[in-house]
Amino acid sequence: MISRPSVKASENRPAAEFAAGRPLLAVRGVTKVFGATVASDAVDLEVWPGEIVGILGENGAGKSTLMNMIAGLIAPDAGEIVLDGEGVVFASPRDAAAAGIGMVHQHFKLIGSLTVAENIALGDPRWGRGVLRFEPLRREVGALAAALGMAVDFDRRVDELAVGEQQRVEILKVLSRRPRLLILDEPTAVLTQDERPGLFRMMAELAARGTAVIIISHKLEDILETCKRVVVMRGGRVVDAAPVSGRSRADLVRMIVGENLPNVSRGAKADAPSAPLMTVEALTIGRPNGTRAVEGASFTLMFREILGLCGVDGNGQSELIHALSGMLRPLSGRVVYHLEGAPAGAWLDAAALRRLGLCHIPEDRHRHGILSGFPLTANYLLTHLGLRDFNRSGWLRQRTIRSRVTEAVAAFEVKAAGPQAIMSHLSGGNQQKLVLARELAAAPRIVIAAHPTRGLDIRTIAFVKQQLLRMREGGAGILLLSADLADIWEIADRVVVMTNGRLRGPVAVADTTLQEVGHWMTTQ
Amino acid sequence: MDVGLLIGLFASGIRLSMAIGFAALGETVSQRAGVINVGIEGIMLLGAFLAALGAVWTGSPWGGVALAILGGVALAAIHGLFAVVLRADQIVSGIALVVLGLGLSGFGYRLTIGAAPVEIPSFQSLPLGPLAKIPFIGPILFDQAALVYLAAGTAVILAFVLRRTALGLELRAIGENPSAADAAGIDVTSRRFLAVLFGGAMAGLGGAYLAIAQINAFVENMVLGRGFIAIACVVFGRWQPLRVLAAAVAFGLAEAAQIRFQTWYPKVPYQFFVMLPYVLAVVALIFSARGSAVPRALGKPFAPSRKSGGRAYGAAMRLRARLPL
Amino acid sequence: MNAAVVRRDVFWGLVILLAVAVIPGLCILAAGKSPFAAYAALFGYTLVTGNGFAEVVVRAIPLTLMALGVVAAFRTGIFNIGGDGQLITGAIIAVTLSPWLGRLPAPMGLMAFLLVGFLGGGALGAFVGWLRARFDANEIIVTIMLNYVALQFLTWLIRGPLQEPMHIFPRSFAIASSLELPLLIGGTRVHAGLIVALAAALIMYLILRHTAFGFRMVTVGENRAAAPFAGINDRRTIVLAMLLSGGLAGLAGAVEIAGLHHKLQDDFAAGYGLAAIAVALMARLRPVGVPFTALLFGVFYIGVGALQRQAGIPFPIVWIIEGVVILAFLAYGALIRRNLAHS
Secondary structure: OOOOOOOOHHHOOOOOOOOOOOOOEEEEEEEEEEOOEEEEEEEEEEEOOOOEEEEEOOOOOOHHHHHHHHOOOOOOOEEEEEEOOEEEOOOOHHHHHHOOEEEEOOOOOOOOOOEHHHHHHOOOHHHOOOEOOHHHHHHHHHHHHHHOOOOOOOOOEHHHOOHHHHHHHHHHHHHOOOOOEEEEEOHHHHOOOOOHHHHHHHHHHHHHOOOEEEEEOOOHHHHHHHOOEEEEEEOOEEEEEEEOOOOOHHHHHHHHHOOOOOOOOOOOOOOOOOOEEEEEEEEEEEOOOOOEEEEEEEEEEEOOEEEEEEOOOOOOHHHHHHHHOOOOOOOEEEEEEOOOOOOOOOOOOHHHHHHHOEEEEOOOHHHHHOOOOOEHHHHHHOOOOOOOOOEEOOEEOHHHHHHHHHHHHHHOOOOOOOOOOEHHHOOHHHHHHHHHHHHHOOOOOEEEEEOOOOOOOHHHHHHHHHHHHHHHHOOOEEEEEOOOHHHHHHHOOEEEEEEOOEEEEEEEHHHOOHHHHHHHOOOO | OOHHHHHHHHHHHHHOOHHHHHHHHHHHHHHHOOOOOOOHHHHHHHHHHHHHHHHHHHOOHHHHHHHHHHHHHHHHHHHHHHHHHOOOOHHHHHHHHHHHHHHHHHHHHHHOOOOOOOOOOOOOEEEOHHHHHOOOHHHHHOEEEHHHHHHHHHHHHHHHHHHHEHHHHHHHHHHHOHHHHHHOOOOHHHHHHHHHHHHHHHHHHHHHHHHHHHOOOOOOOOOOOHHHHHHHHHHHOOOOHHHHHHHHHHHHHHHHHHHHHHHHOOOOOHHHHHHHHHHHHHHHHHHOOOOOOOOOOOOOOOOOOOOOOHHHHHHHHHHHHHOOO | OOHHHHHHHHHHHHHHHHHHHHHHHHHHHHOOOOHHHHHHHHHHHHHHOHHHHHHHHHHHHHHHHHHHHHHHHHHOOOOOOOHHHHHHHHHHHHHHHHHHHOOOOHHHHHHHHHHHHHHHHHHHHHHHHHHHHHHOOOHHHHHHHHHHHHHHHHHHHOOOOOEOOOOOOOEEOOOOHHHOOOEOOOOOOOEOHHHHHHHHHHHHHHHHHHEHHHHHHHHHHHOOOHHHHHOOOHHHHHHHHHHHHHHHHHHHHHHHHHHHHOOOEOOOOOOHHHHHHHHHHHOOOOHHHHHHHHHHHHHHHHHHHHHHHHHOOOOOHHHHHHHHHHHHHHHHHHHHHHHHHHO
């Protein structure tokens, strides 16, 4: 890691056309420490009215912490925040909102069981300190929504809305306070290709009206498209800043990571005839609330390939993955696993599938995949309970487990104190590496990988992709679920697209384009 | 069946339900805010004792009520400290409260009014003038002790506050998604603490009702599971105040019925009738599918992103910083 | 762990210890007695006199068994507060079947008696576990309600079908002498149930640490959502864990009858359930620590009983002590967690 002092604000000014007057927001020497971690280290930042600034950096670089301080969610330990020339101290997000700063969070801060109107009214004294007054809210916020071209139903519960609609509610809630500074944290993570232009148009419109916009995103295409200026953070410091014009994606990557990353090469697919590993026939899967998540899905995963499953979050991919990995029973249809010893016709649960040679890298490891308060050995054992080496008729062989885990930790370069280290003490990247070690250790024939690189730093992402390619070389069939088309394009051989529970494809990557697939992700 | 018998049954049912009713209404508020307090049984017991004590000392049942509420708030403050501020396990903290309630009430009783039998001033029924004369429903609904009207009024007010006021919206928000509420600028910790205190006050009131409006005596261990039945009422009433009170009335009716069954069917061992309300609670829990009504953040500790609690908390933190820690 | 953190832990540990000693002490003052004399009498009787210590051990036996049951349930994520009901059920079924069991040859009859107690409590526990796994019914309320139901059953049975032959007293007939647990130490009431309790502690330790079943239990307790991912049948694990939990309580009931009372009577194990929870929590839910914390609570109960007899201090103070101890451990755990976060 390069150890440079934070870039001073004076070195980080936008082009001359903006620099007139004073900055709307000036952050000076702001520091925040959590325990032993320095999340923000004497950060300087200036934002002028009307400009769109992109904040880049790996996970853990301190971007969200900095934005949370600006938006009043966290109080800085040192330094000052100056808004329009006056120093401000925010005791709560309400103060920041009253001062004209609004933030749209990556993980929406909406209450699912409340209506749209109630969510907008929450915490905003304009709509009543005692009894709530919804009529004025409907009028004013409705007018705002119309001006922005948004359709909004005030009386629907938020958890009944699609993800894109929920984001619109979040944005509306923030914009209804008429902020002078709008902060967007990973806004395109949940949008389809077709919805992004609408968001960018809104940002440009706000900027044209004099609102300052800060956008945090790891999607470099979005940054290149919308921002005039980028600021790069690493290890809690601002390490680089530059105007966007003339930069390429590779330039941005170099600014973030500090060096060029090795290219992950897919390698040519052999022309040898392929055999099926997993055949899915007319699978229909239901949700707990009675609706159908997946409708009549059919495809085949072949030997020695990576099949990318694309789609915007919430279109049934999670349910499909859960059914294929034995966690969820489908309503109808069947899955034929062409694995040695697989009984025909019977539904196989996760343990049975693992014994046959299938493994599953879960989408949300915290929810399903790991036991955070337990040591690595327990986490490794979690999916190997059926292994005779570990479990002899119900009795656990602790020593064998420990040595196997030590080997796995070394092989996958997991930074941990030892096999008995507690899982929650590992960083996110290392936790995921252990999950990979655990799943890939038994040389599985089928790998189901759901968002395996989500939330990881760039180096670990490259490592994960390398491991998946290695498994492919060994003859495994990998079903790779990812919302990031760029990731899929890098390593997949074929893609299949999921929209509203229905599958389209598979189609060889060579026979289509990113734009076409992106388009499929939004049409019926 | 004789109409007079029915009227007696229903009137008795309402009379027997309000101890559970008060506690259940308080627990509704606490759980809507995301904090579960299984210790209301202990708070009710302490409230019952303090009500008897206060009534004897002041000569008026209202004195007993006041003391019981104070005691309920004090005990609930302990739960608030552990569950909300220290973010410890809410169930275990509640269990401690049950045990403490047992101990404090029993210990206090034997040291004070338990020494010799004593007359406890209690609530008489308060007929609401002409309303009480309406045939059939008059004696049932409008000829009860003052506290019964208080319970009904409280339920109505709570229902209104939860649905139509900013405070109610905030309470619902912190029970569903405290981090979103935090981001909206709401002080989750202090709101939850207040909700817990309210729950304790109501549980204390419920215990007071038991001692000085229903049984008119204090006997050690007299709550006999009503506090837990109150929690079942909250689930059965889907965390909505009016429904919760209705659930409590259902239990009161079951209790009134079971008492009468003992005299009507003397051949059946009375213990089987005594069991009825408890079995009813189990059945109610099985069949009230929790579904989507349970506050999503119930029982989960929440760590706010910034300090809260205002000046008092700030002063306490500065004092703590000076201790050898 | 650095020195500052250790110092903080010790500091808070002492503060908490002080609170545990001081709060009941204040109550004793309020009763008009000297706390120092009271504590001296309490520990003096229980730890110094042979008779006192023997009684402590006798009390610790059922507490150990029930607390092990609590450990089994709590570690699986189920708050089984129904120890009392499961204890009563096990004892009732064992006593009901005792006329037939008494006809079996000596050691087998006793083993069968204890086994029946285990199964009786276990059946009730498994029922609650099934309700929780299948209907998501709040097990805290269900188990407590069933405690009251079981208690009513007991009061009926000992005044009705199981009543002693002369039909005067509210207690059951005596069990056959072949079903009694032998005394271990002459001149005291310490019976062979002690061996059962210690064996149970060892077995629980082995189950939780070294068996696949125990691993499944603690996995479900730590993160139930991980069960379908790993292919663990969480419903079956919950029911079996509750079978084990209720079974241990039922076993405690059978042991109390076989070793101590030899018949059913009112209040034969009143309030043990809540005490067992405190014992389990104080042992940090580890089976190896349970016998020791059970001894400590035995000291409290027997000691306070002696205090009541000798000094007139009301017995309910033992529950004040119990409540303060539970809170103390909660506070200690929370503060250690904070220290760890800040270190």
